[in-house]
Each structure stands twice: as structure tokens, then as C-alpha cells.
Amino acid sequence: MGKDYSAMTVDQLEELAQVVLARIAAVPRFRRGSLQVGYRRCGKPGCRCARPGEQGHGPRALWTRTAKGPGGSRGQYIPLEQVDQVRAELDSYTRFAALVEDYVEINEQLCKARVGSPPRRPRGADPATGREGGGSAASPASGRRTKRP
Numbered sequence: 001m002g003k004d005y006s007a008m009t010v011d012q013l014e015e016l017a018q019v020v021l022a023r024i025a026a027v028p029r030f031r032r033g034s035l036q037v038g039y040r041r042c043g044k045p046g047c048r049c050a051r052p053g054e055q056g057h058g059p060r061a062l063w064t065r066t067a068k069g070p071g072g073s074r075g076q077y078i079p080l081e082q083v084d085q086v087r088a089e090l091d092s093y094t095r096f097a098a099l100v101e102d103y104v105e106i107n108e109q110l111c112k113a114r115v116g117s118p119p120r121r122p123r124g125a126d127p128a129t130g131r132e133g134g135g136s137a138a139s140p141a142s143g144r145r146t147k148r149p
Helices: 010-026 080-115
Strands: 034-040 057-066 073-078 136-138 145-147
Touching: 010 080, 034 080, 057 080, 073 080
Parallel strands: none
Antiparallel strands: 034 057, 057 073, 136 145
16 A cells, blocks of 8 residues: 555645646656576586576567566567666656556545445434334235335
8 A cells, every 4th residue: 555645634635646647748768577687607518608608699589578468578688788768668658557556546545435325324223214214124914125104
């Protein structure tokens, strides 16, 4: 859970929602997922990467993210000169996701504040009518409960 907005008035919440929405709109381009930069071995026995002490081919940068559908993830090799840009985009997504979470919590608090609590009814009152008395009795013919006169 994020911040506690329960002490704020409806007007304060509405103003804060607009501020957070403006911050969301100001987030620069982003992407979700992760970035790995490293070396790998190709698996060919005669390749230089198979020699002892070699770190492998690379460095290579791979951006990955989970996705719906077959395979469950997507990936893309990133040119090394763009690694800093991709890291910045990933950081922007983290900021975006945090702002969206705040916006959702603010809106939930606004909804709670607008609904308020239900009015109290007298003890023993009929929930359908709010009047005293009420109740039901079994109908002898059908066995169903019917309203008393």
C-alpha cells in the first residue's frame, strides 16, 4: 500500500488527483522490463569463447519483458551505445507505475469520501422499509415466508 489519504478533504483529494495526473503526463518515454548486459558462450567447441579464461562473446545488452500469449516473454538486443537510454526508460517506467498507484489510491479515497456511511436505522427496524415492527411469518400453504400485516 502507498500513502494514507484518509485525513484529506474531498477538495484536497481532487486537487491532488489533478497534480498526480499532470505528473503522470510529464513522465518521459518509458518501457517496462529489465536489461541485462553480459557475455555468453556460443557453444561451438572450436570457438575462442570455449577456451579457458575467456569470458565469451559480448558484451551484449538484452532488454526483456513478460508478455501475454505464447512464450510469455519478449526480448530485444540493444546496441551498447543505447544502454543508458534504455536504463533511463526503465527508470521512467518505475516512476510512472508509482504515480499510477498513487492516483488509484487517491481515487479510491475520493470514492469512499463521496459515498459516506449509511444512515443509522433504529434497532429492530425493518431493513426494507426502515420502520419498526416488520418481520415475517411462514405462510402455511407454501412454506414461504411472507410479510406480516
